[in-house]
Amino acid sequence: xERPIRVVVAKPGLxxxxxxxxxxxxxxxxxxxxxxxxxxxxxxxxxVETAIQEDADCVAMSxxxxxxxxxxxxxxxxxxxxxxxxxxxxxxxxxxEDDIPGLLEAGISAIFTPGTPTTVTIDFIRENIRxx
Amino acid sequence: xxxxxxxxxxxxxxxxxxxxxxxxxIEEALDIIKECYHLTGHARxxxxxxxxxxxxxxxxDKLAKALRKEGxxxxxxxxxxxxxxxxxxxxxDRVRMSDLSTDPGVFIRSMGTRGALGGLSKAAHGAVxxxxxxxxxxxxIETVGVGQSEVDIVKLAxxxxxxxVPGLGDDIQAIKAGIMEIGDVFAVNKSDRDGxxxxxxxxxxxxxxxxxxxxxxxxxxxxxRDNVGVDKLLEAIENHRAYLDxxxxxxxxxxxxxxxxxIEIFKENVIRSVARLEEDTNxxxxxxxxVLERRIDPYTAAARLMDSFTENGV
Ligand SMILES: Nc1nc2c(ncn2[C@@H]2O[C@H](COP(=O)(O)OP(=O)(O)OP(=O)(O)O)[C@@H](O)[C@H]2O)c(=O)[nH]1
Ligand SMILES: [Mg+2]
Numbered sequence: 042x043e044r045p046i047r048v049v050v051a052k053p054g055l056x057x058x059x060x061x062x063x064x065x066x067x068x069x070x071x072x073x074x075x076x077x078x079x080x081x082x083x084x085x086x087x088x089v090e091t092a093i094q095e096d097a098d099c100v101a102m103s104x105x106x107x108x109x110x111x112x113x114x115x116x117x118x119x120x121x122x123x124x125x126x127x128x129x130x131x132x133x134x135x136x137x138e139d140d141i142p143g144l145l146e147a148g149i150s151a152i153f154t155p156g157t158p159t160t161v162t163i164d165f166i167r168e169n170i171r172x173x
Numbered sequence: 174x175x176x177x178x179x180x181x182x183x184x185x186x187x188x189x190x191x192x193x194x195x196x197x198x199i200e201e202a203l204d205i206i207k208e209c210y211h212l213t214g215h216a217r218x219x220x221x222x223x224x225x226x227x228x229x230x231x232x233x234d235k236l237a238k239a240l241r242k243e244g245x246x247x248x249x250x251x252x253x254x255x256x257x258x259x260x261x262x263x264x265x266d267r268v269r270m271s272d273l274s275t276d277p278g279v280f281i282r283s284m285g286t287r288g289a290l291g292g293l294s295k296a297a298h299g300a301v302x303x304x305x306x307x308x309x310x311x312x313x314i315e316t317v318g319v320g321q322s323e324v325d326i327v328k329l330a331x332x333x334x335x336x337x338v339p340g341l342g343d344d345i346q347a348i349k350a351g352i353m354e355i356g357d358v359f360a361v362n363k364s365d366r367d368g369x370x371x372x373x374x375x376x377x378x379x380x381x382x383x384x385x386x387x388x389x390x391x392x393x394x395x396x397x398r399d400n401v402g403v404d405k406l407l408e409a410i411e412n413h414r415a416y417l418d419x420x421x422x423x424x425x426x427x428x429x430x431x432x433x434x435x436i437e438i439f440k441e442n443v444i445r446s447v448a449r450l451e452e453d454t455n456x457x458x459x460x461x462x463x464v465l466e467r468r469i470d471p472y473t474a475a476a477r478l479m480d481s482f483t484e485n486g487v
Contacts, residue, residue, distance in 0.1 A: 077283050
């Protein structure tokens with residue numbers, strides 16, 4: 042039996058819009074994935090604990106508030122501390138071009154800026170999760 | 174990762190991985206459960222069911238927080254429907270339980286129904302065992318109260334809470350057939366809304382019809398969102414448990430549920446053995462062919478299949 046890929050879709054930071062995250066969540070579901078949707082204003086600690094308890098293959102985060110340079114790497118760092126760095130981390134939202142290399146350097150596997158077709162995100166997740 | 178050692182040493186990652194392995198039917202996972210089964214039986218298992226949006230997750234969140242205040246640990250299994258078309262699911266119950274995520278004494282696991290025959294029930298059984306071995310004092314299972322598979326899961330529970338909301342009216346009529354009977358405690362959530370007293374009265378009236386001789390389910394008005402009435406609900410759960418213990422029903426309930434589980438596992442093993450036998454012999458295909466040509470009937474075919482089983486020592 043083919044097991045579904047499990048993705049935690051999280052919205053860290055203080056901005057109050059999760060429309061983008063919901064669009065991604067639905068697209069991933071429609072691609073046959075199990076999406077654990079966590080809602081607004083998640084702290085990195087909450088996201089990492091959720092990913093661990095849910096045995097997620099991937100954490101997908103979206104940020105509009107501009108706090109990505111702090112929050113995305115923080116999630117990667119906490120996953121490392123919990124020996125869960127094998128969980129794929131991807132990010133999206135309003136992220137300036139100039140910030141992307143630094144985020145990739147910090148261990149975020151991909152950044153999807155607005156306008157990226159959801160199929161690109163889906164394919165990236167499928168191809169890059171660790172095979173269990 | 175040594176999953177068994179992790180499970181016994183409070184490592185959530187190990188517990189989480191074991192649940193996944195059980196969900197995906199991986200054999201090694203069963204071995205770990207076999208080795209640790211003697212550690213189960215500690216947790217009190219509470220089913221939370223009711224119509225979509227009734228507030229089941231909010232109720233679960235508040236109950237868990239109340240129990241944590243008493244120093245008890247809590248596991249939560251939250252089930253949401255899998256899309257029958259894509260096999261995907263959006264599991265959204267954690268949205269109402271965000272504060273619990275980082276509590277070391279809480280473990281929350283979301284699960285899709287994944288459609289397949291008894292598949293959910295098997296996965297939920299597995300997750301309950303893992304969380305029980307993990308040492309949780311309470312385990313909550315949230316499911317939407319529609320359909321047979323949900324009813325099956327809920328049978329796992331020692332106590333079932335039916336979460337209702339005011340103004341269901343006709344829905345209560347629809348729900349009552351078969352499903353009303355499984356409620357041990359009724360919570361009328363969203364009692365901040367009009368009609369809460371009437372809904373409670375309607376439930377009471379229905380309970381008059383379903384009289385059990387020695388236990389009558391409590392009906393509790395609740396505003397889970399504002400944490401109002403949660404202590405009363407907890408008390409009703411305790412009362413039901415006290416009744417189960419005092420009446421000997423606890424053991425008989427467990428016995429029933431374990432018997433069902435053994436039969437389910439047995440059936441599954443038989444089906445798997447047929448598949449394995451078929452790989453070597455084609456006996457099922459040949460028997461089917463004979464039935465198709467009306468040389469034998471399906472009953473005889475099944476009996477012969479059984480014979481070739483015993484012959485092959487399966
Ligand atoms: N007015 C009112 N709203 C409530 C109460 N409790 C929960 N809600 C709201 O009801 C909505 C649904 O709550 P959930 O806890 O997600 O309900 P659920 O039964 O778990 O929903 P599903 O899992 O989707 O079936 C949310 O918007 C809650 O804030 C309450 O006591 N009063
Ligand atoms: Mg819910």
